Amino acid sequence: MNDDQLDEFLADAARDYNAPSDVPRDAMWARIAEARKQRTVAAPKRAARIWLWTSAGIAAALLIGTGIGIGRRMERTSPAGSSVVASRDANGRRDTTAPAAARRDVAVAPRESSVSAVREATREAAGPDRTLAYQLVVLQHLAGTEAMITSFRASARNGETDAHVSKWARELLGMTRLLEASSAADDPVMKRLLEDMELVIAQIVQYTNRGTNDPEELDLIEQSIKKRGVITKLRSTVPAEAGLAGIRG
Amino acid sequence: MVLNRPGNGSTCCIVTDSKRLNDRQLVSRCLGGDPAAERALYDTHVERIYRLMHRMAGDADLAADFTQDTFIRAFDRLDQYRGESSLATWLHTIGVSVALNGMRKVKRLRGRIESVDGVEGSPNLVVGPTGFTGDLRARLHAAIDALSEKLRPVFVMHDIEGYTHEEIAGTLSIPVGTSKARLFDARARLRLALAAFAGDHIA
Numbered sequence: 001m002n003d004d005q006l007d008e009f010l011a012d013a014a015r016d017y018n019a020p021s022d023v024p025r026d027a028m029w030a031r032i033a034e035a036r037k038q039r040t041v042a043a044p045k046r047a048a049r050i051w052l053w054t055s056a057g058i059a060a061a062l063l064i065g066t067g068i069g070i071g072r073r074m075e076r077t078s079p080a081g082s083s084v085v086a087s088r089d090a091n092g093r094r095d096t097t098a099p100a101a102a103r104r105d106v107a108v109a110p111r112e113s114s115v116s117a118v119r120e121a122t123r124e125a126a127g128p129d130r131t132l133a134y135q136l137v138v139l140q141h142l143a144g145t146e147a148m149i150t151s152f153r154a155s156a157r158n159g160e161t162d163a164h165v166s167k168w169a170r171e172l173l174g175m176t177r178l179l180e181a182s183s184a185a186d187d188p189v190m191k192r193l194l195e196d197m198e199l200v201i202a203q204i205v206q207y208t209n210r211g212t213n214d215p216e217e218l219d220l221i222e223q224s225i226k227k228r229g230v231i232t233k234l235r236s237t238v239p240a241e242a243g244l245a246g247i248r249g
Numbered sequence: 250m251v252l253n254r255p256g257n258g259s260t261c262c263i264v265t266d267s268k269r270l271n272d273r274q275l276v277s278r279c280l281g282g283d284p285a286a287e288r289a290l291y292d293t294h295v296e297r298i299y300r301l302m303h304r305m306a307g308d309a310d311l312a313a314d315f316t317q318d319t320f321i322r323a324f325d326r327l328d329q330y331r332g333e334s335s336l337a338t339w340l341h342t343i344g345v346s347v348a349l350n351g352m353r354k355v356k357r358l359r360g361r362i363e364s365v366d367g368v369e370g371s372p373n374l375v376v377g378p379t380g381f382t383g384d385l386r387a388r389l390h391a392a393i394d395a396l397s398e399k400l401r402p403v404f405v406m407h408d409i410e411g412y413t414h415e416e417i418a419g420t421l422s423i424p425v426g427t428s429k430a431r432l433f434d435a436r437a438r439l440r441l442a443l444a445a446f447a448g449d450h451i452a
Binding site: 015018020021023024029036 | 303316393
């Protein structure tokens with residue numbers, strides 16, 4: 001067999017490679033139509049879900065507004081200089097009786113530095129009254145996100161996709177986006193953290209929505225968490241007492 | 250080895266401006282909810298897509314699944330079709346992506362089953378006609394199976410289904426030169442795979 005004969009043979013033999021059978025044209029079209037019909041039925045549900053999340057966003061905004069209102073009222077009713085703040089004494093114990101003026105003298109722990117920066121940024125942007133509301137929302141949100149990511153990693157490693165985590169992640173994603181658009185994101189450090197969080201939470205939402213437990217996707221999420229140091233940043237930002245110290249401060 | 254021949258002659262290889270205009274009209278009718286246009290789009294492209302899916306998957310059920318998935322995705326994303334490439338190229342891009350992802354999952358699943366069953370990986374030799382040419386044919390098919398994810402689609406599309414390098418480049422989002430280089434590489438590997446069996450004069 002010379003080269004030409006061989007090429008001819010190969011051309012002929014390759015033609016048989018995975019040779020297609022008749023095209024099941026109508027059967028496939030029926031399945032495509034059925035799948036698309038189901039999606040069309042699911043679409044209003046999706047719209048309802050979007051409406052639900054929009055409502056949740058509005059509710060969250062109202063919560064922030066209420067917090068601001070409460071903060072303003074408290075500010076007006078409290079005599080100047082007598083506001084109670086959280087600080088730490090020399091032994092590191094919490095002291096909630098120190099006056100506001102003493103706050104300047106209290107050394108800020110490194111893990112609270114970003115929170116302080118957010119406080120400062122929100123204070124500058126919106127006045128002192130909103131500080132309390134933003135701290136409450138931001139710190140609770142950061143603590144919740146850390147808990148969700150930890151919970152997700154634990155369940156995903158075992159090849160499980162927890163519906164509760166999925167719902168939780170969706171809620172956190174909406175809230176993260178709201179905070180990104182708020183004064184909380186005036187601080188560049190916090191802004192970057194919120195952006196990193198948004199990316200990771202969005203990946204988790206997609207992963208849990210699909211429910212395929214694809215190890216490659218899980219690996220990508222892990223890489224995002226590690227590359228962006230999300231957990232480390234969250235832990236260094238959220239006070240040890242799950243945000244309570246920051247809330248009171 | 251030059252096997253450049255049209256696949257099944259179901260669609261023309263050269264995309265003209267008028268064809269692209271028709272594509273846009275068809276897409277716009279589909280987006281307007283015209284069921285006849287949707288079916289027309291499907292009928293125009295299904296045969297070629299299915300053939301390619303079958304060549305890639307080697308299994309009728311998988312090929313049907315991949316084809317369905319391709320069209321479901323295409324209809325979902327039809328509003329994203331900008332008309333920069335032909336509709337056929339756009340559909341093939343979705344199809345090849347679906348097939349490659351699907352085959353990765355199938356391979357993983359088969360790997361797991363084999364490891365559970367304790368079956369060691371064996372050469373994927375196809376049972377076919379016996380004798381020298383039968384064995385050579387089986388070896389060739391196994392060698393095509395063994396081509397990498399980059400080389401196999403190019404070889405299958407060009408040498409078996411008769412796509413042009415321009416079509417392959419558009420579908421795989423690679424330059425035409427890369428398509429040619431991959432084909433050259435694929436053919437060289439196939440020759441090499443058969444050399445030991447058919448004799449040194451092949452290499």
